[in-house]
Amino acid sequence: MKSPEAQKGFVAYEARYNELKAKAEALLAGKTEQPAEPKVEHQEIATTEEIPYASRTENNADLAEGTRNVKQAGVKGTKTITWDITLTDGKETARTKKSEKVTKEPVEEIIEVGTKKTGVETKETVTVEEKVAFKEET
Template sequence: MALISAGVLVVLCCGVPGIVALVSPTSSDKDATTPPAPTIQAADAPSTATEAGLAATPAATSSTAVTPTAAATPVVETRTVTETQKIPYQTRTVNDSSLPKGTRKVTTRGVTGVKTLTYQVTLTDGVQTAKKLVRSQITKAPVTQVVRVGTKVTQQCDPNYSGACVPIASDVDCAGGSGNGPAYVDGPVRVVGSDIYDLDQDGDGIACDT
């Protein structure tokens, strides 16, 4: 009697596994051989370990990194600056015997001088943070003012006499006489008014004539 050996084959069709029976006839009992055990294989089946690994892997979480802001570097600038400064003039006083006493006369007018100062200025972000004097120079020298002061004593003469100046004083005597002053006059002196100092001793109208 003929034996039919059957085999089972797992076929993957359209993603769904199926079982297909394969039948192969044999000629006789004698010739019949024990067919190999059918092998069931899942085609393209995913690995259980791989699936487990994928399931155990958590989803990646997206995050934004925060970068700290670096401090801005200050801008430092150096400049050269010049300034001018006034120099006051001096005044010098000179006695002048040709000018009446108490008289003041400016003979040389004073002129203000000029000094130039050079500085090195440091600016940080546009703000002045340092200032250093590097040079000082007199660019215009001042001129000293000269004032002459009169010392000449102007004697006032008594209008009662002429020909010589009879000073106005508490008493006047003829120079070289016996009088004790305090003022004296060199004659001759003509009396044109009142002889208030009694200078005309002989009454001829001419005093201090001897």
């Protein structure tokens, strides 16, 4: 068991095992058990959470209209939260936040939006007059 969480879990299980073993030995020896007061203890644990990144758009006159380009990719940040946990007879009964620290700031995402007009549309009206050939002209 190398992780701190695994070691803490093992310690709790070992304490519970020893407590039950002592009760069983006392019962076998004929001793009556007195009601015990609840065992209250405190543990401190740290958790990490992600921080979402913000996103914004910028107009770019060098890009064609309707084009989108990622100028800077967004990166999520992280924060570490330290908790004080109250255990009563080995079960969690309360949890209080002691501290919160940003361990990695999020990086903002920047998206460029093109505004350059690419095609120039022109309209021209042409009128042509033609004589139509008839057999008779009056």
